[in-house]
Amino acid sequence: MPGKNITRNNHERNNLTEGPIFSSVLWFTLPFLFFNLLQTLYGTVDTLVIGNCGSSSGVSAVACGSQLLSMFTFLAIGLSAGGTVLVSQCIGAKDDRQAARIVGNLIIDFAVISVVLTILSSVFSPVFLSWLNVPAQAMAEATTYMRICSLGIPLIIGYNIVCALLRAMGDSKSPLIFVAVACGINIAGDVLLTGVLGLGVTGVAIATAAAQGLSFVFSLVFIMRRGMPFAFGKQAIRLDGRTTGNIFRVGIPMGVQSVLINISFMFITAIINAMGLSASAAMGIGDKIVSFTFMPQSAFSASVAVVVAQNFGAGKMNRAYKAVGYAIAVSMAIETLCFLVCVLFPGFMPSLFTDDTEVIEMAGLYMKAYSIDGILTAIAFNLSALLNGCGRTTFNMAQNLIATFLGRIPATWLFSRLANTNLFLVGCAAPASTVWSIIMLLVYIQVSRKKNLLA
Numbered sequence: 001m002p003g004k005n006i007t008r009n010n011h012e013r014n015n016l017t018e019g020p021i022f023s024s025v026l027w028f029t030l031p032f033l034f035f036n037l038l039q040t041l042y043g044t045v046d047t048l049v050i051g052n053c054g055s056s057s058g059v060s061a062v063a064c065g066s067q068l069l070s071m072f073t074f075l076a077i078g079l080s081a082g083g084t085v086l087v088s089q090c091i092g093a094k095d096d097r098q099a100a101r102i103v104g105n106l107i108i109d110f111a112v113i114s115v116v117l118t119i120l121s122s123v124f125s126p127v128f129l130s131w132l133n134v135p136a137q138a139m140a141e142a143t144t145y146m147r148i149c150s151l152g153i154p155l156i157i158g159y160n161i162v163c164a165l166l167r168a169m170g171d172s173k174s175p176l177i178f179v180a181v182a183c184g185i186n187i188a189g190d191v192l193l194t195g196v197l198g199l200g201v202t203g204v205a206i207a208t209a210a211a212q213g214l215s216f217v218f219s220l221v222f223i224m225r226r227g228m229p230f231a232f233g234k235q236a237i238r239l240d241g242r243t244t245g246n247i248f249r250v251g252i253p254m255g256v257q258s259v260l261i262n263i264s265f266m267f268i269t270a271i272i273n274a275m276g277l278s279a280s281a282a283m284g285i286g287d288k289i290v291s292f293t294f295m296p297q298s299a300f301s302a303s304v305a306v307v308v309a310q311n312f313g314a315g316k317m318n319r320a321y322k323a324v325g326y327a328i329a330v331s332m333a334i335e336t337l338c339f340l341v342c343v344l345f346p347g348f349m350p351s352l353f354t355d356d357t358e359v360i361e362m363a364g365l366y367m368k369a370y371s372i373d374g375i376l377t378a379i380a381f382n383l384s385a386l387l388n389g390c391g392r393t394t395f396n397m398a399q400n401l402i403a404t405f406l407g408r409i410p411a412t413w414l415f416s417r418l419a420n421t422n423l424f425l426v427g428c429a430a431p432a433s434t435v436w437s438i439i440m441l442l443v444y445i446q447v448s449r450k451k452n453l454l455a
Helices: 007-015 022-054 056-093 095-124 125-131 136-150 155-169 174-196 201-227 241-273 277-293 293-311 319-346 355-389 391-415 423-429 428-452
Strands: none
Touching: 007 241, 022 056, 022 174, 022 201, 022 241, 022 277, 022 319, 056 095, 056 136, 056 155, 056 241, 056 277, 056 293, 056 355, 095 125, 095 136, 095 155, 095 241, 125 136, 125 423, 136 201, 136 277, 155 174, 155 201, 155 293, 174 201, 174 428, 241 277, 241 391, 241 423, 277 293, 277 319, 277 355, 277 423, 293 319, 319 355, 355 391, 355 423, 355 428, 391 423, 391 428, 423 428
16 A cells, blocks of 8 residues: 555554543544534535525425435444454554454455445435335435435445544544545535525535545545555455454444434434424424534544543553543533523524524424533443443443433333423433433443453
């Protein structure tokens, strides 16, 4: 691979097992935060443009189609996370040969998986959308959006794997460049194809697929030229049953968790869609806005997983625990500010997406409930990241599924059936289920530490 012999000094600067803990976590996290900001903006622009240049049915179509596509993407990313956790651990343990072997297997495994997911998404999109109770007015547009965007699944999976590998090596800055490229292309494409040419949902879908493709090409060229902090060449790209087994041993629980959690949100979407087109559009807008408030803990948890994995490999778990504590404290403080904004100014942000007063009011109620969840997930996400970094992904999957399928979904359905219900009550199912996650995570971590299982 061109440029494969990156200098050892550059590798040491990306070593997260030494130096001041707080500053290491903070500076490693900031690129994650800006990455999430741009990626969320990337998706929000689709809804913003279609909301201002299209209709409520278009907003609903993009929201529902995006949710289904996210499920396929998160499946692959969750599975590949098993490989990136193992790469981080190898870097911490300075086992370069095994790190190269894992990367080689990731390339083969996910080339196959991405093709399969593309075919499934393209062929069966009408069936999948029908499961969401997509309003009849939005079904045709949602199908168009999903089929066009499905063509970009191999590209977005490849792009996310490249970014994950760079982070596993301690580089959280380069992925920020890639998502900035994608965001810029997507915004320009949305404005041109939908805002100027009036292609509606079709224009938004084409812009999204093009942005994903070009960003993947850019990231691939970058990593091929820069190389990796260990020797890697074509000889490493070969299927090894044991290595693939280890990747999936860690990654399958994360992938299954991602899919089932997305399926749970599909259930929730179906429940809210049954409340009418305005509720469906309000949820689509509310989700886009709320996703911004979830960025701090998402960024910290993503960086913490890498920090923990490297320190786990190096046998420095006390350092890992301190990193988790700092991440929880900072992300909770930020989420509290986001909560206050959502409560005090609930209608401001939704009004940027639509002039439908009913949708604005409903979206504001939805945001209030989910901003409470933002504070709680600042704890849950980072505790989960601790377990993921240690390779303890099976319990993470179990507790998430319990909280979601025995908590969030039944509560959402129940609250939606109450007399004079609204999207605030429906949204309150989220923080209620997160409380259960936190309790289960704390108990498991405490028991595991006593048994010396997280060392």
